[in-house]
Amino acid sequence: MAGAAWLLLVLPAAGAAVLLLGGRRTDKWGHLLGSATVIAAFVYGVLLFFDTTGQGTEDRLRDLHLFDWIPVNALDVEFGLRLDPLSVTFVLLITGVGSLIHIYSIGYMSHELRDRRRFFAYLNLFVAAMLLLVLGNSFVTLYFGWEGVGLASYLLIGWYQGKDFAATAAKKAFLMNRVGDVGLALAIFLMFKNIGSTQYDVVFDKIGQQSTGVIVAIGVLLLLGACGKSGQFPLQAWLPDAMAGPTPVSALIHAATMVTAGVYLIARSSPLYSLAQAGDARLVVMIIGAITLLLGCIIGCAYDDFKKVLAYSTVSQIGYMILAVGLGPAGYALGILHLLTHGFFKAGLFLGAGSVMHGMNDEGDIRRLGGLARKMPITFITWTLGYLALIGFPFLSGYFSKDAIIEAALAEGGTRGWIFGGIALLGAGLTAFYMTRLLILVFLGKPRWENLKSADGRSYHPHESGPTMTIPMIILAVGSVAAGGVLSGMLPEWLEPAVGKLQEEHGPLSATVVSVLTVVISALGAGIAFLLFGRGEQPVTRPQRVSFPVRAARADLYGNHLNEALISRPGVWLTRFLVFVDNRGVDGLVNGIAAGLGGSSGRLRRLQTGFVRSYALSMLGGSILVIAALLMVRFA
Structure with a gap:
């Protein structure tokens, strides 16, 4: 079974190739092919899962060599796959939730028949790149998939190419991710320089022999890469703007693919972060996670855009996961557990938001909605179950995963435990606040849309979505209810061969407390x-006279300003300086030499008169000078 694991990559990649190269000839059935390839990959992933569970603990970690990829002197990178509980878990998440999103997209994109097959090709490309990222058996292979995910996200976020905000959002996501990618690339360079390999088995076997400085440097640089892909501080500003793409893209990015890549990277690198010498790097991971989860919660309280509130919710929840994996052996499995439960309820929440917008002329301003529970009952029920799971309602999915992270953070002990645990608890309260606000303004209360018109002048006629959209929402709602209880008992033991045994530590407060x-x-x-x-009545437009904290939250807590000050402006200044050096220095030197040679040759050319008598006189004068010089030397 494992010998054909390459099919997981080939199926969606082949679907993308056929749809992109087939062109208009695939318009009628392209969406069916795109969905079928991902569903087939999911079926194979399930078979691979059962095959892996039948193996012993040691046999669950297998490397599949496909071919030699980069055999250049000391650099020998093979193209291979690592099949272990961690990669198989991500395969099931990516292909399972991805399949539901593909099916949902058939209905959601039904009005874009002209370009629908291209949309599904990009979705297939996204899934294939993410599968390569999690299945590769080296950091170079991971980086290949890492960049493929960045390309696919650029294509999908900028889907509405004719709209300036979509093009800007796509470029912003692409460029900000390049900042994080520099960190990952430098980490890979350091590994090769100090260890001589980028293969997981070699790196993890020899990393403990390196100096503390090298280990911490690699750990922090890997974190920088994770911050870019997973939208963590200070590289989180691109993620809310990524809502410019169609809603299925938002669900795929936030629940099953791109933003989970950073958590996967740190969990995959657990042998490095678990070293005692990596304590400082692990502390930085925890700090970044804590800052991000709090930042996402605060900003989510102030936004009125339906999908952007959910986007900042993702920023916050990924912060919980980063905090968890920063705890080391006490948190790797918990971070992955929350990632899986989050995959269910966040995908359901985004698809529910898409269903609302689909039935409301693409209206995304929550202040112009209200009272939709009666008009869209299936969407309301499934979205509410996702909402309850997200806020940690007892015995729903989020309750099992988020509470465990809070308990583990408190168990760090001392001041550190109280700080990180306190931030996680505060984040839980803020999450419940902004998600309840969202629930009320969208689904409850009186309709505020009855006397309004959408941006294109149409009246609102809300209606429930069709089966291709509601069935995936129902399946995800079931997962939002049950996944946490099912996974919390089995996942830590299942992941043990990949991330180590879960170290349960008891903090100052019991689990019940x-x-x-x-x-x-x-x-x-x-x-x-x-x-x-x-x-009472809620205003249709958001109040303009608000306090400074609200203004700051509406401005993303000035995250864009920070990025501009730390990255953009220094980059512009550096570019201008290099252009000046190039123009005045390099070009000036080259042009100066050329001008000097040209001027000298022009002056020398004037000596060539073409008259024989002039040349004879010159020869005579030269001869006299030579004879005079020889006589002076002779009688000196």
Whole structure:
């Protein structure tokens, strides 16, 4: 079974190739082929999962060599696949949720028949690149998939090419990810320089022999790469703008593919981060996760764009995962657990948002919605279940994964434990607040759209989506309810060969106390939201006279300004300086030499008169000078 694992890559990649090269001839059936290839990959992934579970603990880690890729002197990179519980888990997430999103897209993109097959080709390319990222058995292969994901995201975020905001969002995502990619590339260079290989087995076997400085440097640079792909501070500003693409793209990016890549990278590098010498790097990972989860929660409280609130929710939830994997052996499995449960409820929430926008003339301003629970009952029920799972409602998926992370953070002990645990608890309360606000303004209360018109002048006639959209939402809602309880018991043991044994540490508060405290804080956040937005009429336009914290949150806590100050402006200044050096220095030197030679040759040319008597006189004069010089030397 494992010998044909390359089919996982070939199926979606072949689908993308056929749809892109086939052109208009594939318009009628392109969406069916695109969906079928990912579904087939999922079926094979399930078979591979059962084949892996039948192996012993040691046999669950297998490398499949395909061919020699880069055999250049000391650099010998093979193109191979690593089949272990971590990669197989991600395969099931990517292809499973990806299949549902493909099916959903058939209905969502039904009005774009002209370009629909190209859309599915890009989705297939996205899935294939992400599968390569998680299945590669070296950091170079991972980097290949890493860049493929960046390309596919650029194509999909900028799908509406005729709209300036979409083109800008695509470029922003692409360029900001390049900043993080520099960190990953430098980490790979350091590995090769100090270890002589980029293969996982060699790197992880020899990394403990390196100096503390090298280990910490590699760990921090890997984190920089993770910050770019997973939208973590300070490279989080591209992720909300990525909502410019169609809603299925948002669901695929936020739930199953791109933003999970950073968490995978750190979990895959667990042998490095688990070293005692990597303590400082692990602390930086935790700090970045804590800052990001709090930042995403605060900004999510102030936005009125349906998908952008969910986008900042993703920023926050990925922050929880990064915090978890930063805990080391006490958190790797917990971070992956939250990633899987998040894949269910966040995909469901985004598809629910797409269903609302599909039935409301693409309206995304939550202040212009309201009262949609009666008009779209299936969307309302499935979205509400995802909402409850996200805020950690008892015994739903988020309850099992997020509470475990909070408990593990508190178990760090001392001041560090209280700081990280306290931030995680505060994030739970803020999450409940902004998600409850979203629920109220979109689905509950009185309709605020009845006397309004959409941007294109049409009246609103909300309606439930068709089966191709609602069935995936229902399946994801079931996962939002049950996945946490099912996975929490089996996942740590299943992942043990890849990330090590889960080290359960007991903190100052018992698991029961942490659970009760989290539920109380979440209930408090939800209650405040009901008091503020559940009573009375809500304005159709957002208030302009607001406090400074609200203005700062609406401005993304000045994340764009920070990126401009730290990255963009220094880059512009460096470019201008290099252009000046090139123009005045390099070009000046080259042009100066050329001008000097040209001027000298012009002056020498004037000596060539063409008269024999002039040349004879010159020869005579030269001869006299030579004879005079010889006589002076002779009688000196």
